[in-house]
Amino acid sequence: MDRLGRLLLLSELRVRNAAYDVSLSRSLLSWKRRVSSPVYHPFRPSMCHSVPVSEIISVREEEEENVSKQIDDEGSWKKIREGERKDCRQTFTVSYVERCRQHRWRCAEVTFTCPDRVLCQSWVSSIREQLASITSRPKHLLIYINPYGGKRQGKRIYEQKVAPLFAHAGILTHVIITEHANHARDHLRTNAELKKFDGVVCVGGDGMFSEIIHGLIWRTQINSGIDVNCPDETLTPCSLRIGIIPAGSTDCICFATVGTNDPVTSALHIIVGDSQPMDVCSVHHNNSFLRYSVSLLGYGFYGDVLTDSERKRWMGPARYDFSGLKMFLTHNYYEGTVSYLPAKGIMGTPRDAARCRTGCVVCQHNGQKAEKYELDETSDCESDGEWRTIRGKFLAINAASMSCACPRSPKGLSPAAHLADGTTDLILVRKCSRFNFLRHLLRHTNKDDQFDLNFVEVHRVVRFRFTPRHCQSDSDLELDLLDNSKSQIFSQICRDHPACGCAPAYSSWNCDGDILTHMAIDVRVHCQLIKLFARGIEKPQVFEDLSNPCAL
Numbered sequence: 001m002d003r004l005g006r007l008l009l010l011s012e013l014r015v016r017n018a019a020y021d022v023s024l025s026r027s028l029l030s031w032k033r034r035v036s037s038p039v040y041h042p043f044r045p046s047m048c049h050s051v052p053v054s055e056i057i058s059v060r061e062e063e064e065e066n067v068s069k070q071i072d073d074e075g076s077w078k079k080i081r082e083g084e085r086k087d088c089r090q091t092f093t094v095s096y097v098e099r100c101r102q103h104r105w106r107c108a109e110v111t112f113t114c115p116d117r118v119l120c121q122s123w124v125s126s127i128r129e130q131l132a133s134i135t136s137r138p139k140h141l142l143i144y145i146n147p148y149g150g151k152r153q154g155k156r157i158y159e160q161k162v163a164p165l166f167a168h169a170g171i172l173t174h175v176i177i178t179e180h181a182n183h184a185r186d187h188l189r190t191n192a193e194l195k196k197f198d199g200v201v202c203v204g205g206d207g208m209f210s211e212i213i214h215g216l217i218w219r220t221q222i223n224s225g226i227d228v229n230c231p232d233e234t235l236t237p238c239s240l241r242i243g244i245i246p247a248g249s250t251d252c253i254c255f256a257t258v259g260t261n262d263p264v265t266s267a268l269h270i271i272v273g274d275s276q277p278m279d280v281c282s283v284h285h286n287n288s289f290l291r292y293s294v295s296l297l298g299y300g301f302y303g304d305v306l307t308d309s310e311r312k313r314w315m316g317p318a319r320y321d322f323s324g325l326k327m328f329l330t331h332n333y334y335e336g337t338v339s340y341l342p343a344k345g346i347m348g349t350p351r352d353a354a355r356c357r358t359g360c361v362v363c364q365h366n367g368q369k370a371e372k373y374e375l376d377e378t379s380d381c382e383s384d385g386e387w388r389t390i391r392g393k394f395l396a397i398n399a400a401s402m403s404c405a406c407p408r409s410p411k412g413l414s415p416a417a418h419l420a421d422g423t424t425d426l427i428l429v430r431k432c433s434r435f436n437f438l439r440h441l442l443r444h445t446n447k448d449d450q451f452d453l454n455f456v457e458v459h460r461v462v463r464f465r466f467t468p469r470h471c472q473s474d475s476d477l478e479l480d481l482l483d484n485s486k487s488q489i490f491s492q493i494c495r496d497h498p499a500c501g502c503a504p505a506y507s508s509w510n511c512d513g514d515i516l517t518h519m520a521i522d523v524r525v526h527c528q529l530i531k532l533f534a535r536g537i538e539k540p541q542v543f544e545d546l547s548n549p550c551a552l
C-alpha cells in the first residue's frame with residue numbers, strides 16, 4: 001500500500017503450518033487465516049491479526065532448521081551448500097507490542113514461513129524500510145541507573161528486563177550507574193554530550209526522574225541564555241525526551257503517564273518512540289530558583305510524611321505506610337496564606353468526570369492557548385491582577401500538576417488533572433478532625449470523590465504562592481485576626497472534635513519526593529516544558545477496531 005492505503009506486499013505464507021494471507025501496508029501488518037470452508041467455528045482461535053507498523057519492534061530472518069537439508073536423488077538427506085538454497089523455505093520473525101491487562105505491554109513474536117528465500121528477503125527488507133522511516137524512534141540513549149532506589153533492584157531490572165529489549169530493537173546505549181545523589185543531575189548539567197543522544201532514560205523512582213529533569217532543564221535554559229532565578233522568565237522546552245523505567249518506591253510519574261509500573265511496558269514505549277508532553281512547575285523563593293516539580297508539591301501532611309520517611313529508608317517503600325500512619329496520628333495543622341492565579345479560558349475543571357488520556361483534547365486545546373500567551377506577552381493573564389488569597393489553618397496544601405495516580409492511589413490526588421494543560425490543581429485541606437481527614441485520605445484509595453467534603457477545596461491554577469504564618473507581614477497578620485472571626489465554620493469542625501488535639505506546626509514541601517526546606521514559595525506552571533517516552537494512559541481498546549481491515 002502507498003500513502004493512500006494500498007498494499008506494499010501481499011503473499012500467502014504459513015504460520016505454525018497453517019496458510020495465511022499476509023499483507024503489509026505503510027501502517028499495518030496483517031495476517032488472515034485461509035479457510036477451506038466458510039463455516040463459522042466458534043471454538044477456533046482468532047484467525048485474523050493485525051499490528052500497526054508503529055508497534056513492530058524488529059524483524060529478523062531465519063532459516064528453518066530442516067530447510068538447510070534436502071533429500072538427494074537416492075532418497076537420503078544432504079546438506080545444501082551456500083548458493084544452492086534459493087528454493088529452501090525461509091522464515092522471518094516479527095516482534096511486536098502486544099497489549100495485556102491493566103495497560104501492560106509485552107513483546108510478542110510471530111514467525112512466517114515463506115516458500116522461498118527471495119520472497120522472505122523481500123518481506124524482511126520491506127518491513128525494515130517501514131521501520132526505518134519512523135523518525136521518532138530513538139537510536140542512541142543515555143541511561144542513568146539509581147542502584148539504591150526502591151527495593152534496590154534498579155540494576156537487576158535494567159540488565160534482565162530492559163537491556164535485552166533495547167538490544168533486540170537495535171538501540172545503542174550508554175549506561176551510567178549513579179554513585180551518589182545528584183550524580184545524574186550534575187552529569188547532565190555539565191559533562192553529558194547530549195548531541196549524541198536521542199533521549200535520556202532513568203531507572204529509579206520519582207526522585208531519580210527529578211534529578212534528570214533538573215539536569216536537562218537547567219542545561220537547556222543556560223544554553224538559551226535564560227535566567228533561571230527569575231520566576232517570570234518563559235522557559236525554553238527541552239528537546240530530548242525522557243524515559244522512566246520504574247524502580248523506585250512510589251513511581252507516580254511513570255504510573256500516571258503509562259498506566260502501570262512495569263519496566264517492560266516502559267521499555268517498549270521508549271522503543272516505539274512515544275512522545276508525551278508534560279507540564280513543569282518552577283518553584284522560587286524570594287526570586288531565587290529552588291526546584292522544578294512535575295507531580296506533587298505538598299506542604300503539611302505529604303511534606304511531613306516524606307521528611308519522616310527519609311529517616312526510614314532502610315524499610316524500603318513500606319516507609320511511606322509507616323510514616324503516613326504516624327503523621328496521620330500526629331495530626332498537625334499549618335497556618336499560612338495561599339494566593340493563586342486561577343487558570344482562565346481553559347477547557348476542564350478539577351471536578352470533571354473525564355480523565356486525561358492518550359491524545360487528550362484538553363491538553364491540546366490548553367497547550368495551544370498557553371503557546372499564544374507566551375508569544376503575546378501583553379496578554380499575560382498575570383498582569384490582570386486576578387490573584388485570589390486564602391488565609392487559614394490547613395492539614396495539607398497540595399498542588400498536583402498531574403493526577404499523581406500510583407498503586408497506593410490508583411486514581412490519584414487529583415483524578416481529573418492533566419499532564420500537559422499548563423495548569424496545576426491546588427488542593428486545600430482545611431483543619432478538621434482526624435475522622436474527617438481519614439475520610440478524605442481514604443477517598444484517595446477508593447472511587448469516592450475526595451473533593452466532595454466541606455473542608456476541602458480545589459482550584460485549577462497557573463501560579464500560586466504560599467507564605468507560612470510566621471513569614472506574613474504585620475498587615476497580613478491583622479487580616480488573619482479579622483478572617484478568624486469570620487471563618488467560624490472551619491474552626492468549628494475542630495471544636496466539635498476536642499479529642500483530636502490538633503497542634504500548629506511548620507512543615508516542609510514534598511517536591512516530587514524531594515524535601516524542600518523553604519516554606520514560602522512562588523510556583524509557576526510551564527506548559528509542556530518536557531517530553532516523555534510515553535503516550536499517556538490509553539483508553540480501553542474498542543473490541544472491533546474499524547481501522548483494522550480484519551474487522552471488516
Ligand SMILES: CCCCCCCCCCCCC/C=C/[C@@H](O)[C@H](COP(=O)(O)O)NC(=O)CCCCC
Nearest residue numbers: 205206207248249250251252320324409444512513
Ligand atoms: C491513612 C490512609 C492513608 C492513605 C493515603 C494514600 C494516599 C497516597 C497518595 C500518594 C500520592 C503520591 C504522590 C507522589 C509522590 C512521590 O513523588 C513521592 C516520591 O516518590 P518516590 O521517589 O518514588 O519514592 N512519594 C511520596 O511522597 C509518598 C507519599 C505516600 C503517602 C502515604
Ligand SMILES: Nc1ncnc2c1ncn2[C@@H]1O[C@H](COP(=O)(O)OP(=O)(O)O)[C@@H](O)[C@H]1O
Nearest residue numbers: 149150178179180181204205206207208248249
Ligand atoms: N547512587 C546513589 N546513592 C544514593 N542516592 C542516590 C544515588 N543515585 C540517586 N540517588 C538519590 O536517591 C533518591 C531516591 O531515589 P529514587 O530513585 O527516587 O528512589 P525512591 O523512589 O526509593 O525514593 C533520589 O533523590 C536520588 O537523588
Ligand SMILES: [Ca+2]
Nearest residue numbers: 401418421423
Ligand atoms: Ca497539568
